Amino acid sequence: MPTITKSNIDYDKRNLSDKALLKLYYNMLKPRLIEEKMLILLRQGKISKWFSGIGQEAISVGVTMALKPSEYILPMHRNLGVFTTREIPLHRLFCQWQGKASGFTKGRDRSFHFGTQDYNIVGMISHLGPQLGVADGIALANLLKKNGQVTAVFTGEGGTSEGDFHEALNVASVWQLPVIFCIENNGYGLSTPTNEQYHCKHLADRGKGYGMDSFILDGNNIIETYSKVKKLAESIRKRPRPILIEFKTFRRRGHEEASGTKYVPQELMSEWEAKDPIENFRSYLFSKKILSAEIEDQYTSEIKAEIDAALDSAYAEENIIPNETIELNDVYKQFEYQDIKPNSNVKELRLIDAISEGLRQSMEKHKDLVIMGQDIAEYGGVFKITEGFVEQFGKDRVRNTPICESAIVEVGMGLSIAGMKSVVEMQFSDFVTSGFNPIVNYLAKSHYRWEQNADVVVRMPCGAGVAAGPFHSQTNEAWFTKTPGLKVVYPAFPYDAKGLLATAINDPNPVLFFEHKALYRSIRQDVPTDYFTLPFGQAALLTEGESVSIITYGAGVHWALEVLENNSDISADLIDLRTLQPLDKEAIINSVKKTGKAIILQEDSLFGGIASDISAMLMEECFEHLDAPVKRVASMETPIPFIGQLEDQYLAKGKFESALRDLLSY
Numbered sequence: 014m015p016t017i018t019k020s021n022i023d024y025d026k027r028n029l030s031d032k033a034l035l036k037l038y039y040n041m042l043k044p045r046l047i048e049e050k051m052l053i054l055l056r057q058g059k060i061s062k063w064f065s066g067i068g069q070e071a072i073s074v075g076v077t078m079a080l081k082p083s084e085y086i087l088p089m090h091r092n093l094g095v096f097t098t099r100e101i102p103l104h105r106l107f108c109q110w111q112g113k114a115s116g117f118t119k120g121r122d123r124s125f126h127f128g129t130q131d132y133n134i135v136g137m138i139s140h141l142g143p144q145l146g147v148a149d150g151i152a153l154a155n156l157l158k159k160n161g162q163v164t165a166v167f168t169g170e171g172g173t174s175e176g177d178f179h180e181a182l183n184v185a186s187v188w189q190l191p192v193i194f195c196i197e198n199n200g201y202g203l204s205t206p207t208n209e210q211y212h213c214k215h216l217a218d219r220g221k222g223y224g225m226d227s228f229i230l231d232g233n234n235i236i237e238t239y240s241k242v243k244k245l246a247e248s249i250r251k252r253p254r255p256i257l258i259e260f261k262t263f264r265r266r267g268h269e270e271a272s273g274t275k276y277v278p279q280e281l282m283s284e285w286e287a288k289d290p291i292e293n294f295r296s297y298l299f300s301k302k303i304l305s306a307e308i309e310d311q312y313t314s315e316i317k318a319e320i321d322a323a324l325d326s327a328y329a330e331e332n333i334i335p336n337e338t339i340e341l342n343d344v345y346k347q348f349e350y351q352d353i354k355p356n357s358n359v360k361e362l363r364l365i366d367a368i369s370e371g372l373r374q375s376m377e378k379h380k381d382l383v384i385m386g387q388d389i390a391e392y393g394g395v396f397k398i399t400e401g402f403v404e405q406f407g408k409d410r411v412r413n414t415p416i417c418e419s420a421i422v423e424v425g426m427g428l429s430i431a432g433m434k435s436v437v438e439m440q441f442s443d444f445v446t447s448g449f450n451p452i453v454n455y456l457a458k459s460h461y462r463w464e465q466n467a468d469v470v471v472r473m474p475c476g477a478g479v480a481a482g483p484f485h486s487q488t489n490e491a492w493f494t495k496t497p498g499l500k501v502v503y504p505a506f507p508y509d510a511k512g513l514l515a516t517a518i519n520d521p522n523p524v525l526f527f528e529h530k531a532l533y534r535s536i537r538q539d540v541p542t543d544y545f546t547l548p549f550g551q552a553a554l555l556t557e558g559e560s561v562s563i564i565t566y567g568a569g570v571h572w573a574l575e576v577l578e579n580n581s582d583i584s585a586d587l588i589d590l591r592t593l594q595p596l597d598k599e600a601i602i603n604s605v606k607k608t609g610k611a612i613i614l615q616e617d618s619l620f621g622g623i624a625s626d627i628s629a630m631l632m633e634e635c636f637e638h639l640d641a642p643v644k645r646v647a648s649m650e651t652p653i654p655f656i657g658q659l660e661d662q663y664l665a666k667g668k669f670e671s672a673l674r675d676l677l678s679y
């Protein structure tokens with residue numbers, strides 16, 4: 014006879030059948046047995062790192078069983094029970110942890126840092142908070158599709174201190190998104206106890222501040238977690254809205270196995286050991302004669318056999334053989350560019366009108382395209398690019414957002430996971446810093462990590478020359494050209510802007526689309542009236558000459574044109590890069606091989622800008638063809654000053670002509 018003690022948790026079986034109760038038990042037992050095995054393997058040095066969810070299984074299992082398999086769940090690093098309850102083959106899970114090809118990230122990311130569309134699970138990135146906003150995006154897609162689906166997302170109590178948490182809950186509430194936010198309050202965030210993490214009684218109390226219902230549940234009571242979440246999910250499916258749940262539980266092992274639990278008082282540990290969700294439920298089931306020794310043996314041996322077999326096959330799988338081509342090819346989702354030629358009807362447009370018209374036509378073409386940004390709806394955006402859009406497309410697709418760049422970028426990611434496109438307008442490109450983390454860590458890395466593309470265009474009104482000071486004038490493309498996984502577009506003319514914006518929106522990868530504010534209303538051009546596309550990675554040769562190659566983009570193109578117009582004796586190739594990632598290396602190299610001299614003009618300050626990389630590339634590729642050192646001309650190494658005379662001094666524009674003359678006479 015197995016030893017059975019009296020349960021320390023009060024269970025109320027409600028209307029659950031014995032079969033349903035046994036299923037709950039089985040689903041908790043499985044992650045527990047896997048973990049026990051992992052701890053042995055860890056001690057044997059056979060796996061590298063382990064984040065334990067021992068003692069927290071009732072939350073993962075309860076929530077997952079309360080949702081339909083078609084509904085998305087976004088788990089954290091202690092939610093093994095989510096993965097096992099969704100019945101992911103253990104072979105694949107073990108391969109993931111061992112970095113084998115049959116895992117979910119082909120050895121590119123570790124532990125639970127992966128998602129899988131096959132099981133509607135979207136795993137975390139290390140930064141914890143961003144997935145809360147991603148859940149908002151998935152929920153927004155569900156709301157717009159009116160499919161009555163709920164999304165559940167997890168965070169630890171530590172993660173609730175991040176801005177992402179506040180932004181995500183606020184957006185979910187303002188937009189009434191069908192999300193269940195699950196806080197697993199397990200007492201410690203790494204070594205930090207709750208009283209050093211937040212200063213309120215219960216985290217659930219925060220629901221009131223966001224205008225959403227919230228609940229406190231005993232996270233160790235599987236019947237309570239399952240039944241309550243199930244009921245809430247049913248209600249949310251009928252009446253979409255966000256809900257906050259704080260599950261009280263405890264982290265029984267170290268933050269990760271190697272770090273230990275010395276800082277945790279023994280009484281606390283003992284108190285929570287006595288509340289073990291599996292032991293107590295087992296006692297309860299035995300006491301009600303629902304679970305028997307035979308069933309228990311059967312479950313245990315069945316799960317152990319499954320674990321052993323999956324481990325054997327995972328170990329047997331050969332190690333990944335590095336292949337640079339494969340790695341590079343997976344950074345971006347494949348995109349078959351479709352060249353849609355413009356018709357012959359043209360109209361003179363300013364840069365700003367061309368962007369507006371391009372965006373409008375893409376909204377007409379892609380019915381699943383949503384645009385989001387501050388003040389973009391009735392107000393039309395601060396530059397009026399989306400004026401009239403609400404009337405044409407409605408507020409579902411033209412969405413004013415609260416001031417929360419991180420959450421909105423994350424929403425874009427979530428929409429993409431749910432198969433929708435989005436354009437996010439930064440009010441000024443300077444403010445992208447507040448959404449920087451999800452762009453460079455989530456959007457940029459997602460396809461490489463688990464083949465999930467981020468079909469998001471971030472519009473970036475940028476640039477100086479408008480006397481707007483350090484926070485409304487930056488041209489910050491270099492922050493993004495540095496990051497593999499992003500595409501960066503920077504048109505200088507209305508025609509290019511319209512065609513490239515159409516391509517950016519068609520492209521399933523994340524694109525940063527820079528729009529120079531000083532060019533918005535000053536540059537005009539005949540632009541085809543119909544929808545058309547232009548390819549990425551093709552620079553434009555604006556003037557052809559023999560003596561020098563001028564390589565630039567954005568406002569620099571117009572500065573260079575002005576200098577060439579005033580100096581008809583200079584015979585130059587003027588290359589407008591148009592897109593910085595991908596970069597048209599061939600056009601640059603071919604031109605420099607012809608002229609023998611290169612000057613790269615960039616509006617950004619010098620150090621670390623793309624001019625430096627182009628210069629280095631020319632040294633490597635064209636050294637024998639160069640008749641002079643490659644010259645970079647950029648703005649001063651200071652923040653961008655406000656007042657006109659300081660801004661003029663700051664900008665590269667004023668230095669370009671003399672630098673060009675110097676180079677020509679070298």
Ligand SMILES: Cc1ncc(C[n+]2csc(CCOP(=O)(O)OP(=O)(O)O)c2C)c(N)n1
Nearest residue numbers: 091139140141169170171172199201202203
């Ligand atoms: C932005 C960020 N800062 C710090 C960390 C390091 N870190 C990883 S997990 C963790 C504690 C998280 O605590 P909590 O959210 O309560 O989850 P728990 O580990 O307790 O389940 C910390 C500090 C991180 N991953 N990301």
